[in-house]
Amino acid sequence: SRPSDSNLRSPICCIMGHVDAGKTKLLDCIRGTNVQEGEAGGITQQIGATYFPAENIRDRTKELKADATLEVPGLLVIDTPGHESFNNLRSRGSGLCDIAILVVDIMHGLEPQTIESLNLLKMRNTEFIVALNKVDRLYGWKTCRNAPIRKAMKQQSEDVKNMFKTRVNEIVTQFKEQGLNTELYYKNKEMGETFSIVPTSAISGEGIPDMLLLLVKWTQKTMTKKLTYSEEVQCTVLEVKVIEGHGTTIDVVLVNGVLHEGDQIVVSGMQGPIVTTIRALLTPHPMKELRVKGSYIHHKEIKAAMGIKITAQGLEHAVAGASLHVVKPNDDLKYIKKAALEDVESVLSRIDRSGEGVCVQASTLGSLESLLEFLKTPEVNIPVGAINIGPVHKKDVMKASVMLEKKREYSTILAFDVKVTSEAKELADKLGVKIFIADIIYHLFDQFKVYMANIKE
Ligand code: GTP
Ligand code: MG
Numbered sequence: 492s493r494p495s496d497s498n499l500r501s502p503i504c505c506i507m508g509h510v511d512a513g514k515t516k517l518l519d520c521i522r523g524t525n526v527q528e529g530e531a532g533g534i535t536q537q538i539g540a541t542y543f544p545a546e547n548i549r550d551r552t553k554e555l556k557a558d559a560t561l562e563v564p565g566l567l568v569i570d571t572p573g574h575e576s577f578n579n580l581r582s583r584g585s586g587l588c589d590i591a592i593l594v595v596d597i598m599h600g601l602e603p604q605t606i607e608s609l610n611l612l613k614m615r616n617t618e619f620i621v622a623l624n625k626v627d628r629l630y631g632w633k634t635c636r637n638a639p640i641r642k643a644m645k646q647q648s649e650d651v652k653n654m655f656k657t658r659v660n661e662i663v664t665q666f667k668e669q670g671l672n673t674e675l676y677y678k679n680k681e682m683g684e685t686f687s688i689v690p691t692s693a694i695s696g697e698g699i700p701d702m703l704l705l706l707v708k709w710t711q712k713t714m715t716k717k718l719t720y721s722e723e724v725q726c727t728v729l730e731v732k733v734i735e736g737h738g739t740t741i742d743v744v745l746v747n748g749v750l751h752e753g754d755q756i757v758v759s760g761m762q763g764p765i766v767t768t769i770r771a772l773l774t775p776h777p778m779k780e781l782r783v784k785g786s787y788i789h790h791k792e793i794k795a796a797m798g799i800k801i802t803a804q805g806l807e808h809a810v811a812g813a814s815l816h817v818v819k820p821n822d823d824l825k826y827i828k829k830a831a832l833e834d835v836e837s838v839l840s841r842i843d844r845s846g847e848g849v850c851v852q853a854s855t856l857g858s859l860e861s862l863l864e865f866l867k868t869p870e871v872n873i874p875v876g877a878i879n880i881g882p883v884h885k886k887d888v889m890k891a892s893v894m895l896e897k898k899r900e901y902s903t904i905l906a907f908d909v910k911v912t913s914e915a916k917e918l919a920d921k922l923g924v925k926i927f928i929a930d931i932i933y934h935l936f937d938q939f940k941v942y943m944a945n946i947k948e
């Protein structure tokens with residue numbers, strides 16, 4: 492094997508699957524955190540990133556007596572939502588990763604968004620492993636906290652073992668129907684041809700050591716070239732967020748290269764490319780989720796791969812999903828701005844706005860994008876006339892009131908995960924503008940549907 496000072500970056504791993512398969516809970520189990528219980532309705536509505544240093548992975552896998560040394564500095568894991576309205580975020584996550592974990596609930600087998608995720612992975616030719624999660628739900632399961640899966644399996648009764656075998660066989664057949672060969676990882680002799688299944692429990696931790704070791708070993712073995720660190724900056728904006736005390740910030744995934752405090756950068760904006768300077772480079776602590784508010788570590792420079800929060804001036808209209816470019820001394824700014832412009836056009840083309848419709852307001856551009864996608868689906872089909880990011884102010888109510896003259900039912904603001912100022916509320920009452928507030932996207936739809944039905948009566 493290579494010397495331990497090998498020049499590899501951390502692999503980026505995206506975790507995908509149907510809603511409630513246990514994606515966030517699996518990460519909580521590795522991190523020792525409780526992110527999932529803090530989510531509205533227990534569902535993930537944003538893309539997240541967590542860095543796992545190699546030493547934590549080594550510690551978590553030591554029972555497997557892996558003789559293979561860890562050559563990567565760590566693992567960067569991207570959490571994605573499983574709910575159907577977030578296809579854009581799954582797509583963004585899967586577009587960034589070197590490898591993926593496809594989480595399947597052992598009690599449910601393949602579900603609609605499992606298959607949708609699978610198709611995204613196939614489309615991009617992304618390697619993945621299957622985490623067959625919730626093994627502890629097998630009736631009669633004996634808990635073996637954080638044990639490797641084969642050790643845990645040995646402790647189980649014949650009944651549990653048989654039930655497990657039956658479920659695994661069923662799920663292997665379901666994968667075959669999707670055109671894929673899968674096999675329990677410890678029986679898999681054709682890694683690469685046949686996809687590996689790792690049974691896990693996010694509640695009691697069985698199989699977690701196996702999952703981590705498989706990810707790291709597999710990426711190190713087959714992706715050395717792809718993982719060789721390169722100086723060329725490759726960076727994607729995940730989310731645009733207002734953070735108290737920091738103003739508008741961007742959460743990014745740095746895939747390659749290095750970022751420095753003071754670097755001149757170009758990011759795509761709703762009103763054209765934004766040229767600005769990195770004021771602060773912040774990361775959460777290792778094993779903490781970037782999307783959860785917490786204390787940040789300040790860095791002078793950061794090397795890939797990493798999930799980073801960047802503060803800078805003028806980020807208010809930055810667009811999530813686009814690339815971040817660094818301007819080097821001899822670069823032609825004009826050329827970089829043009830590249831940024833092309834980026835934004837590809838993102839905004841998915842947000843087609845008709846002239847007439849409701850006002851939609853969300854906390855981040857990512858959630859706004861999701862909400863617009865959701866409103867566009869045939870079952871929902873609510874036209875959107877205006878969009879905004881951040882709290883609902885008086886001026887937003889004024890904007891919505893324009894529709895009072897044209898189509899009264901559309902003089903409505905759908906506010907997702909944002910506050911409404913008391914002045915805005917007062918004005919809305921006075922003018923007859925409706926404001927619906929929710930922190931779960933499809934609840935907005937339910938409220939709006941009832942309202943529309945009432946109007947029609
Ligand atoms: P979305 O992000 O909303 O798509 O869901 P998710 O895939 O992240 O699932 P989440 O982590 O939110 O878990 C959903 C529910 O399943 C929660 O109530 C968890 O406590 C539960 N759960 C997750 N993993 C396990 C597991 O291994 N065993 C058991 N018994 N319950 C689990
Ligand atoms: Mg989740």
Ligand code: NA
Nearest residue numbers: 511533534535
């Ligand atoms: Na969930």
